[in-house]
Amino acid sequence: xxxxxxxVPTAPPPRPALNPNAAATIELQGxxxxxxxxxxxxxxxxxxxxxxxxxxxxxxxAGKTSTLRMMIGIIVPDSGHVSIFGEPLERAHMDRxxxxxxxxxxxxxxxxxxxxxxxxxxxxLSAHEASTRARSWxxxxxxTSWTGKKVEELSKGMQQKVQxxxxxxxxxxxxxxxxxFSGLDPANAVALKDAVLELAKNGKTILLSTHRxxxxxxxxxxxxxxxxxxxxxxxxxxxxxxxxxxxNVQIKYEGDAGFLQNTSLVQSFNDYxxxxxxxxxxxxxxxxxxxxxxxxxxxxxxxxxxxSLEEIFMxxxxxxxx
Amino acid sequence: MRNTWLIIKRxxxxxxxxxxxxxxxxxxxxIMTGVMVLPAKLAxxxxxxxxxxxVTSTPEFGETVRQGLxxxxxxxxxxxxxxxxxxxxAKTTNERYIIDVDSSPTEAERTLLREKIIxxxxxxxxxxxxxxxxxGKIAWASRSLSGFGEKSRLSEKLNRVIQYTRLSKNGVTPDxxxxxxxxxxxxxxxxxxxxxxxxxxxKKFLEVVVMVTLIYMAVLxxxxxxxxxxxxxxxxxxxxxxxxxxxxxxxxxxxxxxVGAVGLTQILVWVVMAGAFAIPSLxxxxxLGDLKVSPEVLAAFAVFFFLGYLLYSTIYAAIGAISTTEQxxxxxxxxxxxxxxxxxxxxxxxxxxxxxxxVVWMSMVPFFAPLVMYARIVIQTPPLWQIALSLFxxxxxxxxxxxxxARIYRIGILIYGKRPTLPEILKWLKYxxx
Numbered sequence: 001x002x003x004x005x006x007x008v009p010t011a012p013p014p015r016p017a018l019n020p021n022a023a024a025t026i027e028l029q030g031x032x033x034x035x036x037x038x039x040x041x042x043x044x045x046x047x048x049x050x051x052x053x054x055x056x057x058x059x060x061x062a063g064k065t066s067t068l069r070m071m072i073g074i075i076v077p078d079s080g081h082v083s084i085f086g087e088p089l090e091r092a093h094m095d096r097x098x099x100x101x102x103x104x105x106x107x108x109x110x111x112x113x114x115x116x117x118x119x120x121x122x123x124x125l126s127a128h129e130a131s132t133r134a135r136s137w138x139x140x141x142x143x144t145s146w147t148g149k150k151v152e153e154l155s156k157g158m159q160q161k162v163q164x165x166x167x168x169x170x171x172x173x174x175x176x177x178x179x180x181f182s183g184l185d186p187a188n189a190v191a192l193k194d195a196v197l198e199l200a201k202n203g204k205t206i207l208l209s210t211h212r213x214x215x216x217x218x219x220x221x222x223x224x225x226x227x228x229x230x231x232x233x234x235x236x237x238x239x240x241x242x243x244x245x246x247x248n249v250q251i252k253y254e255g256d257a258g259f260l261q262n263t264s265l266v267q268s269f270n271d272y273x274x275x276x277x278x279x280x281x282x283x284x285x286x287x288x289x290x291x292x293x294x295x296x297x298x299x300x301x302x303x304x305x306x307x308s309l310e311e312i313f314m315x316x317x318x319x320x321x322x
Numbered sequence: 323m324r325n326t327w328l329i330i331k332r333x334x335x336x337x338x339x340x341x342x343x344x345x346x347x348x349x350x351x352x353i354m355t356g357v358m359v360l361p362a363k364l365a366x367x368x369x370x371x372x373x374x375x376x377v378t379s380t381p382e383f384g385e386t387v388r389q390g391l392x393x394x395x396x397x398x399x400x401x402x403x404x405x406x407x408x409x410x411x412a413k414t415t416n417e418r419y420i421i422d423v424d425s426s427p428t429e430a431e432r433t434l435l436r437e438k439i440i441x442x443x444x445x446x447x448x449x450x451x452x453x454x455x456x457x458g459k460i461a462w463a464s465r466s467l468s469g470f471g472e473k474s475r476l477s478e479k480l481n482r483v484i485q486y487t488r489l490s491k492n493g494v495t496p497d498x499x500x501x502x503x504x505x506x507x508x509x510x511x512x513x514x515x516x517x518x519x520x521x522x523x524x525k526k527f528l529e530v531v532v533m534v535t536l537i538y539m540a541v542l543x544x545x546x547x548x549x550x551x552x553x554x555x556x557x558x559x560x561x562x563x564x565x566x567x568x569x570x571x572x573x574x575x576x577x578x579x580x581v582g583a584v585g586l587t588q589i590l591v592w593v594v595m596a597g598a599f600a601i602p603s604l605x606x607x608x609x610l611g612d613l614k615v616s617p618e619v620l621a622a623f624a625v626f627f628f629l630g631y632l633l634y635s636t637i638y639a640a641i642g643a644i645s646t647t648e649q650x651x652x653x654x655x656x657x658x659x660x661x662x663x664x665x666x667x668x669x670x671x672x673x674x675x676x677x678x679x680x681v682v683w684m685s686m687v688p689f690f691a692p693l694v695m696y697a698r699i700v701i702q703t704p705p706l707w708q709i710a711l712s713l714f715x716x717x718x719x720x721x722x723x724x725x726x727x728a729r730i731y732r733i734g735i736l737i738y739g740k741r742p743t744l745p746e747i748l749k750w751l752k753y754x755x756x
Contacts, residue, residue, distance in 0.1 A: 105560030
């Protein structure tokens with residue numbers, strides 16, 4: 001497909017003003033957290049509105065886990081403000097939040113069902129209600145025959161599923177998941193993804209942190225990209241892609257590729273003989289390039305590539321370094 | 323509150339349901355009973371009827387000695403002997419010996435008796451000739467170097483016989499002799515709050531020892547459980563899940579109380595079992611009233627046991643919070659053991675001078691208070707303000723350690739690798755504010 005080239009941003013777009021109304025499910029305002037001399041989160045602001053799947057992305061050590069931990073009150077920010085459901089963060093709100101930490105942990109000696117009931121009771125569910133819901137979730141994740149077994153008898157993948165059930169059993173309005181897919185085999189990853197999508201469809205807000213861009217790309221509607229504790233890119237994923245998605249062109253051609261050599265339209269290219277990937281120069285119009293190319297060679301295919309989130313990420317990160 | 327309760331419940335049920343809990347609860351009393359009953363049983367096996375030959379210079383004196391040895395007059399000292407040998411039945415005294423009298427004190431007879439002992443036709447002979455009495459050395463020959471009990475029993479009865487004989491030789495009538503030889507007894511009377519109680523020092527000592535033993539047992543068995551369980555939560559990383567639902571103070575409180583309740587349950591089972599076994603045998607004793615412990619002491623016991631247990635469990639929890647492995651935790655156990663051991667050392671001073679300034683101030687120090695203040699209450703009731711102050715400091719310390727420990731525990735999610743140093747811990751406490 002051929003797309004009209006939009007304006008190519010030369011710098012990360014200015015951060016949209018934080019939505020001041022109370023509609024945000026969770027909102028961080030100028031949050032900072034440092035350990036000793038290491039700054040984990042540096043003046044980070046973000047707002048997550050209800051009913052969407054958000055991705056908190058960033059390389060290892062970007063401050064994702066610290067950010068999530070501050071959202072659920074495990075650690076307290078050095079400065080800044082965290083509000084949830086339109087109120088300042090309090091422990092009582094945690095009954096409406098489900099948390100799946102990156103480091104999974106369950107009591108090894110406890111029976112699966114007892115464990116799930118215990119976790120749900122901590123969130124305010126009655127034992128009976130917790131037990132009913134736990135059974136139906138276990139059925140969905142094919143764990144029914146394991147409910148009476150001790151956690152330590154389960155495989156790692158099964159324990160992960162139990163952990164996920166534990167995070168959503170109390171039907172939370174906000175579900176925060178840290179690297180939810182790590183360690184899952186493809187079949188279980190699909191089951192988990194389906195469950196997450198269904199929760200979102202039912203109006204739950206989901207925030208998942210990951211360094212796996214491909215997963216985020218497929219699942220999330222909105223992303224916050226952070227690096228060194230700061231937001232480098234944020235917003236609706238489609239819009240971001242549209243913003244960035246203009247610079248790469250894939251051309252299949254027959255003839256002379258000389259049209260690439262002396263033009264200011266192309267920043268760099270990679271020629272494979274009858275196939276070339278070219279990166280447009282900032283501000284260049286892809287249509288101009290097409291004209292130029294068709295003048296010198298026979299063009300079989302001309303495609304404006306949508307950049308992968310990974311590329312966007314790399315670019316955004318490299319810009320913050322510059 | 324809801325969370326604390328849920329955590330207590332989980333800790334309690336998960337532990338009580340384990341097989342090891344049931345086994346330990348039932349097995350330990352069995353082992354203890356074995357340890358206490360077996361030696362006594364073995365001792366009674368040794369108490370078979372002894373066939374003894376009494377060698378005297380005259381048959382008449384021989385008969386007197388025989389009567390003396392077979393006498394059942396329960397005087398104060400022989401009562402102790404019976405208690406030692408584990409038999410409560412006073413009648414056994416005269417069934418203990420078969421006594422033959424032999425009035426030919428010759429060397430040949432001695433050789434003959436020796437051979438009889440070797441041939442096991444007799445158990446031993448007593449050489450009580452006039453010469454031997456005059457020299458004050460009476461020989462008791464038997465196959466085995468007879469037990470302490472046997473020897474003292476014999477010498478005591480013989481002494482009585484010989485004292486009577488000597489007195490009567492000097493013209494003292496048996497009645498007068500009884501009067502002369504009547505022993506006196508010292509009764510210890512404790513004056514307390516206008517009442518007089520006839521408590522013996524031994525009994526008080528026992529009350530303190532019971533406390534020391536129970537605290538030790540409970541702390542070592544269950545304090546370590548608290549530490550392990552804290553470590554388990556950190557190492558399985560379930561901590562982070564729990565912290566998203568409950569505060570670290572709730573978790574810590576629930577854990578200490580939950581594991582504590584398990585320990586109390588076990589001890590209660592043991593006490594009930596011990597009671598069921600002990601009461602029938604105690605009921606046979608006439609001086610049951612003497613064993614009654616005053617309600618004040620019982621209350622003090624309950625309060626100080628509970629608080630002491632809580633204090634040391636909390637210290638164990640703190641150790642768990644700053645350690646990363648159980649080995650590391652065990653190395654830090656001296657934080658618990660040293661105060662306990664020091665308290666035990668101090669008990670001597672408490673018994674000797676319960677109101678000396680050192681003892682008074684030591685009983686205020688929370689780490690010693692559970693044992694030292696309790697011992698003071700047992701020995702000599704201290705002024706009320708001292709008890710109150712000691713309790714206040716103890717409770718404040720428990721709460722203080724608990725809060726501190728909850729903070730370290732929360733920061734535990736950041737701990738990887740080696741145990742943190744003290745400065746690091748202090749730094750973490752800063753991160754863990756609010």
